[in-house]
Amino acid sequence: MLIRLLPPTLVNRIAAGEVVERPASAVKELVENALDAGATRIEVVLVEGGQALISVTDDGCGMDADGLALAVERHATSKLPDDDLVRIRFLGFRGEALPSIASVSRLTITSRPKGAEAAWSLAVEGGAKGRPHPAAHPSGTRVEVRDLFYATPARLKFLKAPRIELAHAVDVLERLGMAHPTVAFSLADGGRSVLKLAASHGEAAAARLARVAAVVGRDFADNALALDAERDGVRLTGWAGLPTFNRGTATAQYLFVNGRPVRDRLVVGAVRGAYQDVLAHDRHPVVALFLDVPPDVVDVNVHPAKAEVRFRDAGLVRGLIVGAIRHALAAAGHRASSTMATQALGALGASSSSQHWGTRRPSPSLVEAAVAAQAPWGLAEALPGLSLPPQAPSEAPETTVDRDYPLGAARAQLHDTYIVAETADGLVIVDQHAAHERLVLERLRRGMAEGSVPCQGLLLPEVVELGEAAAARLAGHAGELAELGLGLEAFGPGAVVVREVPAALGDGDVQRLVRDLADELAEWGHTLALAERLNAVAATMACHGSVRAGRRLSVAEMNALLRQMEATPLSGQCNHGRPTHVALKLSDIEKLFGRR
Secondary structure: OOOOOOOHHHHHHHHHHHHOOOHHHHHHHHHHHHHHOOOOEEEEEEEHHHOOEEEEEEOOOOOOHHHHHHHOOOOOOOOOOOOOOOOOOOOOOOOOHHHHHHHOOEEEEEEEOOOOOOEEEEEEEOOEEOOOEEEOOOOEEEEEEEOOOOOOHHHHOOOOOHHHHHHHHHHHHHHHHHHOOOOEEEEEEOOEEEEEEOOOOOOHHHHHHHHHHHHHOOHHHHOEEEEEEEEOOEEEEEEEEOOOOEEOOHHHEEEEEOOEEOOOHHHHHHHHHHOOOOOOOOOEEOEEEEEEOOHHHEEOOOOOOOOOOEEOOHHHHHHHHHHHHHHHHHHHOOOOOOHHHHHHHHHHHHHHHHOOOOOOOOOHHHHHHHHHHOHHHOHHHHOHHHOOOOOOOOOOOOOOOOOOOOOOEEEEEEOOOEEEEEEOOEEEEEEHHHHHHHHHHHHHHHHHHHOOOOEEEEEEEEEEEOOHHHHHHHHHOHHHHHHOOOEEEEOOOOEEEEEEEEHHHOOOOHHHHHHHHHHHHHHHOOOOOHHHHHHHHHHHHHHHHOOOOOOOOOHHHHHHHHHHHHOOOOOOEOOOOOEOEEEEEHHHHHHHOOOO
16 A cells, blocks of 8 residues: 655644634634734624634734745744743644644634734745735734635534634633733624623732632632642642532533633543532532642643643642642531522422412411410400410420521421521521531531541340341441441341441431442442442432431531531531522512512
8 A cells, every 4th residue: 555645734734633623713813812912902793603714813913024924834833932732831833723724714813913004915825825914903813714614615514603603702702801900802693792801910819719700600709619739839729519519510610721721521520529428410510610720730632622731640639629628618608609609599480370369268266266376465455356265374485595596496386397487687498417417417527537436336226137248248348337436247048137237326226328339339349449438328328328308407516416416527518419508688579578
């Protein structure tokens, strides 16, 4: 078989298949070039989702005629001045973007260096390069890409509808905008403005948070925890959203390495691990993480699209991300997202609007009973027409607890499931099972960290029949379970005997707990590390050992639960990621009744 060199135009089209997957890919490459050129303002215009036209205009350093001619040649770049591929300090460096785009489109570049008397323009059509000629243009560069993929018609079949391609371009610009808050970005679809990000100035962290909030939404700043951690020269900054401030997909996870937006599996996996037991499995956290690492310990030359990176010490980076996020979540304590109140009000509004009285009237007996129940507070006397019999005043609810506590003072228990507490400026509704589940889990974890989980022996050891395979699995993990205070051993074929249980579980259902643990060990197998298995087992134990819905609590017990929540990390959500409480401000309640 004859080996030959491929024609340059064909080589460029092959490269284009890796670099330019869709219009958003071309936008990314062109905007990164503008950022590398020192632009402070970048304007992007798309027509038909970028297929008909992509225009990127910047006020960067610009190029002269000779620079234009070189810019569209393969592997011509100004970003590796000393040919060092180890310490890359620019977003682009391969010198493939412009020639690749030009090989599958009609490309025109017009540029003028700062201080130059005139601008120059160069056209490339399907890889065929023209000659630079004088043009009129202010300082900076404008790149126009027309008829993308006209030279490779088969590629057009893979493009989505214009609105979908536009959405991908918006996402690209938003991510680059987060990494560069001092640069102004705008995106228009024909004559319609789609995105406008004003340049943020002032203190760096505040400017970056303002840009992130402009993209994610104004609620993000109120529901995010600041991160700032450093280990062995690797620094992590940014914001991690509260677990109750989450999304149905992972699209709101913004990850950056040295100012470069990435979709790296290591970083994504670290984020998932950090939120492992505070978020439901089908929900995703909202984060904006910025990693600053020495250029020589990260390889950004893994793929032409540069969305993946490789770290020299992947374990260090993963540990830094997981540790920083978990520390911030633990420090947040019982805090839940402010959007929970909005969601609760929305649910209340929806239910109240569909369940109004209409023509139905409550029976007189129900009215009399309701008023009679309020007699100790004088309402019966205020309605003498009902002729209710006088009643002796009953004991008023306990009011000795200060309502100025963060979670207030317990005032009632509804349906033996929900605690209602009064705060200084509103009320809090607590799911007693979800809250206590978190408290038990953190108590077990604390015991594990200290090397001694308090346990209590059973007066009568409990024999649990399971089947041979399940019993063998439990017996095989007896040592791990003992670390959590659960003492069991094999008891003949197909059974185990439980002699000790963690003290935090109280009088839980031992049979059910052991059966659930056997099922989970079968599901995990040996795929989880020991620490992860212990955490998962602890979560299962906490679920079984917590106060169940349907249990009546005294006022003292309710207040004790509230105080423990305030002092316990991660108590804003249960082990499954559900919120443990919802706070409503007095102003929110007044809105329900039209008072404001």
